[in-house]
Amino acid sequence: MFHFDRGLKLTRADLAVDYRRRQPRGFISHAHRDHMARHELALCTPHTARLYHARMGQRPVLEMPYRETLDWGGLKLTTYPAGHCLGSAMLFADDGEQTLLYTGDFKLAESATAERAELPTADILVIESTYGAPAHRHVPRGQAIDQLLTLVEATLRDGKTPVVQAYALGKAQEVTAILTAAGHSVMQHREVYEISLVYRACGVELGAFELLRGKPRDGCTVIVPPHRHARADLGRIRAAVTFAVTGWATSSSRRLGVDHAIPLSDHADYDDLLAAVAQVNARVVYCTHGPESFVDCLRAEGYRAYPLDTKCPTAEASRSPVQLRIF
Numbered sequence: 001m002f003h004f005d006r007g008l009k010l011t012r013a014d015l016a017v018d019y020r021r022r023q024p025r026g027f028i029s030h031a032h033r034d035h036m037a038r039h040e041l042a043l044c045t046p047h048t049a050r051l052y053h054a055r056m057g058q059r060p061v062l063e064m065p066y067r068e069t070l071d072w073g074g075l076k077l078t079t080y081p082a083g084h085c086l087g088s089a090m091l092f093a094d095d096g097e098q099t100l101l102y103t104g105d106f107k108l109a110e111s112a113t114a115e116r117a118e119l120p121t122a123d124i125l126v127i128e129s130t131y132g133a134p135a136h137r138h139v140p141r142g143q144a145i146d147q148l149l150t151l152v153e154a155t156l157r158d159g160k161t162p163v164v165q166a167y168a169l170g171k172a173q174e175v176t177a178i179l180t181a182a183g184h185s186v187m188q189h190r191e192v193y194e195i196s197l198v199y200r201a202c203g204v205e206l207g208a209f210e211l212l213r214g215k216p217r218d219g220c221t222v223i224v225p226p227h228r229h230a231r232a233d234l235g236r237i238r239a240a241v242t243f244a245v246t247g248w249a250t251s252s253s254r255r256l257g258v259d260h261a262i263p264l265s266d267h268a269d270y271d272d273l274l275a276a277v278a279q280v281n282a283r284v285v286y287c288t289h290g291p292e293s294f295v296d297c298l299r300a301e302g303y304r305a306y307p308l309d310t311k312c313p314t315a316e317a318s319r320s321p322v323q324l325r326i327f
């Protein structure tokens with residue numbers, strides 16, 4: 001049903017899934033840059049299409065609204081919400097003989113800005129397992145939000161400016177929605193602002209936010225992307241107190257080079273990964289992007305599990321119900 005060609009390809013439809021290099025036909029699970037390329041034809045949800053266009057220009061797209069099955073390339077393809085960011089989707093493929101679910105980046109917990117994840121059962125599960133180690137258990141979302149609001153309010157009371165570093169797509173809008181719902185004024189770096197406008201156009205309520213031009217107004221919280229160029233602009237902000245909003249709950253603020261680290265994640269943690277595997281109830285599980293030890297954890301739980309990469313053991317792959325080509 002699929003093969004591995006430096007990435008996952010659905011064989012019958014010749015559909016590349018989340019490739020970073022241009023393909024004739026590419027499914028894009030969500031609009032983070034490590035999942036996109038300028039494909040000749042991209043398949044994605046309508047909201048991902050808007051974000052894809054905003055980031056990579058107008059490109060040919062075949063839109064796949066959630067839960068609507070598309071007959072395409074000899075497969076029935078359906079997207080389901082992944083709970084990771086606006087438009088993020090899992091891909092469910094049915095070739096008439098077996099079914100496959102590709103999760104992409106996903107999160108089971110609720111989100112202020114993304115539809116909650118839905119996991120159908122499937123014969124084959126390809127799961128994104130970034131946090132696939134027992135050390136990666138996120139603190140409860142409510143606790144992370146309380147921590148963010150408490151520290152932002154303390155910073156403002158001191159007459160200083162909270163500056164939150166968050167990914168321009170997804171995390172920045174999540175933080176904006178949380179802060180504005182608590183009554184805070186938010187000013188955004190241009191890169192964040194342009195994505196926020198797409199969210200707003202898609203009907204996501206982010207509250208009142210504005211573009212940061214020059215210096216921020218007193219009493220505002222500033223949101224910037226975490227990259228160096230954006231951080232370089234921070235020198236203009238007087239008495240800035242810096243925050244990183246990161247899923248790596250174990251990351252210390254010192255290691256991240258900020259005053260405060262807030263453990264708010266857009267990814268499933270270890271417990272959620274195990275819950276997702278149980279829910280999909282697949283005959284075989286392939287793990288991507290995570291530690292190889294996660295495969296061992298699944299095998300210890302009795303699952304037939306393999307890493308999805310060139311290190312996948314050929315002998316075991318040949319016994320599996322899917323055809324896996326190793327390059």
Ligand SMILES: [Zn+2]
Pocket residue numbers: 030032084105
């Ligand atoms: Zn992502």
